[in-house]
Structures are given as C-alpha cells and as structure tokens.
Amino acid sequence: MPRPKPPSRIDTVATPLFGICWFGDPGDGTDIVAHCGGGGSAATGVKNIVTVKIAGAEEDLIISTGDQIGVALSVVRNPLSGKIYLYVALGNKVKSYSLPDGREVGELDVCDSVNALSLNSMTDRIAVGTENGTVKIYSIDVDEMQADPLHEMLGHSKAVCSVAWSPRGNSLVSSAKDGTARVWKDGEAFAELKCSIIDPRGPPPKRIGQILVRGCAFGDLEGKVIYTVASGRRGKAFLSAWELKGDQFECAVRTECSPNPVSAMSLSGDAGLLALGATDGTVILWGVERWKPMKKFPEVHDLPVTCIAARPFPVPLNGDEDGVQMHALSASADSQLAWITLESKSKGGKGSQRSFKSSVNMLVRTAIVTSMCYPLANEMWCKCEDELATNGLGKMIQCIRDDVLVASNSRPGILVPPY
Template structure:
C-alpha cells in the first residue's frame, strides 16, 4: 500500500519491512569532509518479518549522510542482517576515539559511528565508517555480550562518565524481565579489542522496561516500565535511589477507588473490575542538572498523562556515594496533565528539553510543547500504532548534512509496523523556493514587437488629439491661460478651456448653423 499524502514539507517513505526500533545521531554540517570535522547524520531503524520463511528478513538499516568536500553531502545506506532473531532496540552514538578505529584496523583519521543493537538475549556493538573509502567499508562488528538467558534485551543507551581522571564508556540495557544491566566498554593494552564488562544489575521493576536514560552527569540512570513506575538507579552499584508511581486519572477529578486490604469482595460495584494496567512508555531528564524528570503513562485504553517531577535532594558533584550510605532522592510531583486523548505507544524528547514527541496507538504523531503545556501539531501518517520515535539529535537552529540542499529541518522521525518511515517538521514550507525559468532575449523581443504592433495606431491617434487640443488652447484661450491671467483669474481660464476647446456648447453660434 502506498503511503498517504501528508502536508509538505513533512513526508513519509515506504519501507520493505516493519520497523520496531529507531535511533538518530548527528553533528552539525560544516560544508566539508575534513577527516575529523565532517558533519554527519545517521538514522538507524530495525525490524523485519520474524524469520526468513516469511520472505521479510530481519535486519538493521542505517542511512548515513555526511558532508562532501565538493560541496553538498553524500548519502549511503548500510544494512546489517540479524538472522532469525528480531532487533527491537538500537542506539547510535559518536566515535569513542582510538578504541573503535584501532579495533577494526581502520585508519585512525577516519571517524566512525557506533551502533548498539539488542537482538534476543545479546547486545552487539558495530562500527560504521563515516567516510566510505572502499566498497567494503560497511558495518564492522566490534564486540558482543550475552546479558543472560531469558533476559530479553529490548532498549539500550550509551553515555560517557568522567571517573577517576579517565573517560569511561558506559552502556545500559533494559530487559523484558525488568532488569537493567550496566556495562563498561573496555579495550586491551593494544586497543585492538572492545569488550563489554558488566558493572552492575539494577533490580526493582517487575515488568518489561520501556525506556532508559542516563543522568546528564552519568551518576544515575532513569527507567520506566510496564509496571506503572519510573525508577532511578545509581550507576556505581545499581542500587535504587528514586521511585515514582505514575497515575492515569484526571488530577482534578475524583481519585480511583482501591480495594481495602483484606477485603474479599468489593462493596462498591465500581471496584468489580480489575484496575487498569499502567504502562509508563517514556521517561526523560528535562534539564542539564537532572533535577527535572518527565514521565508519560497510559493504559491500554483511555487518555495518556504527562507528569513532571522534581528531585529535591540531588546527589550532584560527580559520582554518588556508594554502599549503605547511599542517599535516597526526595522526588515531588509538580503537575500531571493529559497530553493525548488516546494511549501512547512511543515517546521522544528534543535535546533542548522543550519539544516532546508522542506516538499514539492510532498511528498519529503529536508534537507537544512542554513550556506552554499545549499540543503544537498533530500528524496523521500511520495505519498501525507508532512503534518508535527519534527526535532531532541537535538544536533546530543548526543544520545536519543534507538539510542545506533540502531546505527542511525535520523535528522527529517515526516508524511503525505498517512499513512506513515518517519525517515530521513544524516548518510550513521549505527554505528553498522553486526558481522561475527566465525567458530568453529572443522571446522578450518577440513579445515587445507584438505589443507595439497592436498599440502603436491607438497611441498615435491619442497623441494627435492631444496635440490638436494643446494648439487650440493656446490659439483660442491665449489671454485666459497666460501666466499673469492664471494668477488673477483661474476660473476664467478653466471655463475657456472647457467651453471653447474641449466641449462645444449647443447654444454657441456655429454649432447648429454655419456662421457668416
């Protein structure tokens, strides 16, 4: 089925397989491909048909756009097969430095984009050269790890932490069993091999993890799950240090009834039904200090609610203390507001923490302004629930490679199981306007000749009449239109010109009979 028409400059692309994971990484365009200075935009999506028997293979596709030294940008697509297993969670990030380049034997001057992929119970780390020097410069497997049988890796993320005078590369993996696994990416003495070293397991959720995000300083990790809660864990020892229970009822209305402890049969008929399952689809830090937290929760039906939280006691100042002295965060709910009339299935937050993107179960994409707490724009682009979203990786005032030629800065990318990839923007039109074709001098000369041939006779007649009128004015009304006469009596001059020259009065001699 062809994708539906959407208002330009937003657009929808048809894909060959259902998509279940998205990630977008980018650096500003600089207009050249200087080895370590080229801008890059990498958009990765993953999915498939479940197995090769369906005819739809499981794979990861990466659209890599980079600056070109000849001007403009170059684009290529790199595909990675995941075999019989589906990939659900992916995360793109920048070059880790010497680890990634040297581990593949590539030229150190050629930077790479790193890709984390969650496939079954395994997590893979790939390196993709930004500049393609040969046909074999595709994705290279750098490392992999089995997180545990039955864990089911679903989401992953990456950050850098400054620890004991060194930069530590940290990876977090959210699992279907509710556990979050923390790893460090390390290399050997020769920087030839990258490996996953497990540092901690974060336990607290009892259902599948929906989203995970590192604290801006890397001291904590924020998570949300299908158990109706969002939690904060320490990245040092994996201990839980914060807890948020999300709700999906109107804060201005009556609170939902809960069965009393020990009560066998509820007396109120409203309690005969089971309480709805709350799915906290998204969570994110809203500022650079990590004191503002947003969560988005909804049930299997009904409205979705956005909640803003504030941490009152913040660890701050580097890594948090470990052991029994670990402090618990005091978290306060600032507000809870309805952000969508239908359940939400995917979320993404812009880098500036102002534009929240929501994907609904009805296939719509909602752009929500967190400052004004209002919906900015709603797009209709998918026939099935939105499975994943990816926000623009850099600020909108900066351009990614390829956007200068296209004239459009996209705010968010969406995907679904309907084999469609949507790109959405708040721009009303492209910055590049269509160029009007200039007519040749020969065409302009032909038009001018035609106009002159048609209008020259009427123009000559008008000029002749004007000349005769001027002659009669000075011949008949010479005394009245003189300079001294005009200064003395303007009405007499006007009367003479009108009555004697321009208009002949029927009562005037010579009009009806020939004068003697």
C-alpha cells in the same frame, strides 16, 4: 491513513520497523538515522535488517541481523576517539558495529530478552532494560563491551520499556509496565516515581488497570528533571514532569497528552521537544517550555507507532533538504517511516502597490515599535494565554508577574549540548 502535508512526508520501507534512532552532531553537521525491523523468520520472506542512513553517503548501509529482529538501537560517537558506533538489541544479545563501514566489533550476551538500551555521554557504559524487569549496566573498554555486568538492578516487577542516562553524571532512569519509573545512581536504587493516569482536571476513573510507562528521559543536564509518559492499555495517556526536591522526585505537573495510549516517546537533544507516538498512529510534537502540544499529526501510521526519534539538535544538519528541518521520525509495523516537521512551505503573494518611499517609511516605523514592544508582549502571550482562557484575567496577571516579569532563576531544559 491521512498523509501529513509537505514538507512532512512518509516513506515506504522494506520491513516492519521496531526501533529507530537519530544521531546528529551540531559541530560538524553529521546526520545519521538508523532503524531496525524485519519479518521474524525466513518463512515470512521478510529479512531482519538494520538500515543506516548517513547523510552524504551514496547509498544506505544495510546490516543483516539473521534470525533476530532488532527492537532498540543507538548511534553514538566516542568523545575521545571520535569514532562512531551503532548498538543494536537483538533478542538476548546486544551487538555493536563501527560506522560508516558496518563492521561488527562486539557482542554482549545479556541472558535476558533486551527491550531497551542507552549509552552514557562518554560511551564507556551501556545500560539495558530487559523483559523480566531487570536493568543491567556493562562497561565498555576500548569500544568493547565487557561480558560481566558492573551492576544488576532489581526493582521493576514487569518488563522494562525504556532506559536513559542523564547527560552528565552517573544517573540512570528506567520505566516499565509496572507503572513506575526508577532512578539509579552508581547501580543503586535512588528514587521510585509512581506514575498515575488519573486526570488532575477530571473525575477519578472507576477502575484503574495496569499502568504502562512507555517512555522516560532526563530533561536537564544534572539529572534533576525527568519526563515520563504513562497510560493504560486503553484510554488516555498522561505526560508528567518530575523535579528533584531534596532526595526525592516529586511530580510537578501531569497533563493529558493523548486520548489514546502513547506507545513511544523521544526527547530532543536540547530537551525542548518531546516526540510522542500513539497507538492509533498519531504523532504529537510537545513543547516542553510551554508544556503543550505544538502540533498533532493524526493517524500518520495505520498501526500503533512502535518507535520514534526527536531531532537531535535544532541546528542545520547535513541531511536537511532544501533548508527544511525535520523535527521527528516515527515508524510502525506498517512498514512506513514518517518524516515530521513543524515547518510549512513558504507561500508567495502579490507585492504591495505602495510607493517605494512610503513602504520604507512604514517598515522603519514598524521595526522601531516592534523592537520596543514585541519581545515582552510575545512572552506574555506565549506563556499566559492558557491562564486567560481557563482561569480568567486574574490568573493571567499572576502568570505575567511570576513567569514573565519576574522569571525563575532556573528552568528545565538543555539549551546547549552537554559536550
């Protein structure tokens, strides 16, 4: 297993991990990382636990989950009360805990094995995706989950892999092993997204087997942009961006993101970065605006990535060490937790032998020219270099005209927190 270069790092943890979440508050810098996993039974000697790392706390909070292994979890803050809660999927149940004390405050019996969960921005609704393909929504009243579901949505024919609320409104998206992602509004079916693993730039495959849509997320505030990642049990994975046109979602772009299936996906809180974990242990940080990988970290894990979390917001958080911002956390059944960053260690060098006066003059001239020319030139190159390489000068000129000089009046992405 090649180790990522510092300041990225890999920590060994006590158990195999199957769920991870990262909560950050850009207002006060609150920084909480929680992960869950275990050995499955007492006979293995490996306990089933949830570990909560709260930046600034003297030690980690350890919560025993008994005979059940946690497979999904979420840390949220109630915007009205300011209280922070942890929700964990444990078999057929969802349990909630108050933070930072770790006291259990609620339990929900879903009656089906829970694979995924998500809370809306007001934390008064929790959505769960189950092994039998059902998606359920429950009400949360005074921080207590209500026993009877508000909505029980049928549509997926196979196990649900992921559920996510839109930052605003009442839209929910779910993805499953049936090759689809589905959008729900007020508990009713709104749209079906049929995901594909056919390479738009290559020949069609001879045979298409089961399509697994491992991840889904809304990419804007209003729920009009959706990202999905799909693959077969073997072979390439494809990342798709969907846009709402009228009352239907259409696939705007589909791109190969990995030569191996992607087993986990997470979108950053500002919707600018997708963190992808592959079955060969590779972690990919994907830039949404340029729609291309920012960096790949090959075979970070010995086993498939089971869970991944993108950085909540690109602002300083209390857990940042030495000013370095981590961009993603990934975990696996190999009992390894990887902290991944795009930043690199600064490298010093010998100073110039120029005189002080000439150096100042050069810096002033450079600053004037750069301030005039750099922003436009950088924008042109960042957005249109791929067109030059793949389609020639003509397409690059068209790209500069359409995407740089005359920019679209709306772009997917969230540049500020919704609340």
